[in-house]
Amino acid sequence: MDGPTLDVRHHLPTALAVATALAIAVFDHATGLGRSILPLYVLIPVIGAAGPADPRRPLWAGGLTLLIGEVFGHANWSIRPFSMGAMIAGVVAMSVITSLAVRLLARQRGRLRDLDETSQTVRGIVQPPVPPTVGSLRTEVRYLTPPSDRHIGGDVCSVSDTPFGVRLLLGDVAGRGVSTLHSAAELSYTFRDLAWTEEHLSLVAAHLHSTVLRRGGKEEFATALLAQARGPAVELLACGHPPPLLLNGSGVSECVPAGPRPPLGVLHLGESPNGLDTVRLDPGDRLLFYTNGVTGALNERGEPYPLAERAARLETEDPAGFLDALQADLLAHVAGGLGDDAVLLLVQPAIAAAPTQAAEPDGGGAAVPPEPLGSGTRHRRPGLGVTVRLRRQRGSRIAGKA
CATH class of the missing domain: 1.20.58 (Methane Monooxygenase Hydroxylase; Chain G, domain 1)
Incomplete structure (x- = not known):
């Protein structure tokens, strides 16, 4: 012995x-x-x-x-x-x-x-673990925190399978410290409750706006991106939050909202357009949601992280491998460490992509011709009756880790 x-x-x-x-x-x-x-x-x-x-x-x-x-x-x-x-x-x-x-x-x-x-315990409450499959969507998430912040930040990420479809919230409460964490927790709790009871996504945003106003008054605001997936249609409502990226066989497109709204807390100061932006998510397509901490990450030369360009270069079918490669590339970009909390959320249909065929859009008719890269024009999906601005990103492909 x-x-x-x-x-x-x-x-x-x-x-x-x-x-x-x-x-x-x-x-x-x-x-x-x-x-x-x-x-x-x-x-x-x-x-x-x-x-x-x-x-x-x-x-x-x-x-x-x-x-x-x-x-x-x-x-x-x-x-x-x-x-x-x-x-x-x-x-x-x-x-x-x-x-x-x-x-x-x-x-x-x-x-x-x-x-x-x-802070880790509270963070687990504010950002509960996202299951790998939520309703009809397969999900993968990465939380990144700068070591100097002691894990106290205001990022919010929540995904729920509700009677109205799969709903998600990705947000960022302005500020640092315990007060910001409390605001993020209340925002997350409120969304999880409203996601099950409020039918209209715009009213969910209005209630979240009231929550931010009630807690922080005129001195606090939060960016937020709400999404609702029912079948292939994903409705988007952005309140001062960066738009998601659509990744498919044609490349990477930025889903620019037709009618952007101000952040929560100052939502009443701007115009709130009617209707929601909608994007079609077919088998094999992906939506990449992210917070400002990703695109605002600066390298030693002060250059922001080119998320769309780097995402277009990755060839990894596995969602976990894709985010692992993207996270590693982001951390390599900011060799000195992140300056803000960051969240990456990847969603895609849970069913596998069907073999490539000459597909017809919903309702029959001719297929939509491909949109030229970088055109920045509105893209109408037949059968959905809604439009969303797709701004494509060009990037040479590299192999990410599987």
Whole structure:
């Protein structure tokens, strides 16, 4: 039976401090009394404080330093009693100060760990795990948080299978800290309740707007993108939020809303167009939703992340592999770390794509001719009676990880 193992890393700082004290003493003794370097002993407690935070280490290092100094430096007492006394006082003072500093550091680290655990728990409530399949949609989501923010942000992501179809909310509450997290939690709770009870998506947005106003007054707002999938039709309602990207065999298209609305909290200050934007999501098509933290991620040259261009280059059929490759590319773009929370949500029909044929649109008739890349014109889907502006992105394809 193996005995207890010795943690070398735990004792290494103390051993290094003792070795340094011995080296100083030996060098001081070898060079004679005229060139004493014993005052360097005041640095030994700092060396002993390295490694895992333990307030006892500087005290042990200081005590051993004084013992070594007594053994090797006793001859200095008769010649330089004042300098030796000052050295001893310095070592004692530095040991006590360093021990107190390490104690405060350990306490602060404990508080940060508690904050991390609390924020992660609350984040799990604000952003509950999205199942891989919700109703008729297959979903995949990635949450990205900058390490400096201690995971406290205002991004909201919620997907529910309701009597009105699969509904989702992707939003971003302006601000940072606990207050922003509370606002995001209330927004998420309100949406999950309304998604099951409110028939019209525009009224869901109106209630969410009232929620933001009631909590934050005129000083708080939140961007939001609401979506509702029933069959191949996906209705979109954007309130100051970036539009999703449609990924299909023709490339990547930005679903620009025909009538954009202001963010929640200031929705009453702008015009709210009637009707919803609708995009058709056929088997094999995908919709990529994202928050401002993705497209607002800057590299070291101050250039934003070109999401549509990078998404067009990926050739990965697996949704998880696609988002993994996109996330890795985003983090490589911002080598210094993200400056804001970010969410990536990919949805696609749960059924597999049918073999490629000369497909007819709903209701019969001729197929819609392909739209030229970069035309930025309105694209009408027959049978749905609604329009959505598709702005296609061109990109050379690269293989993402499967």
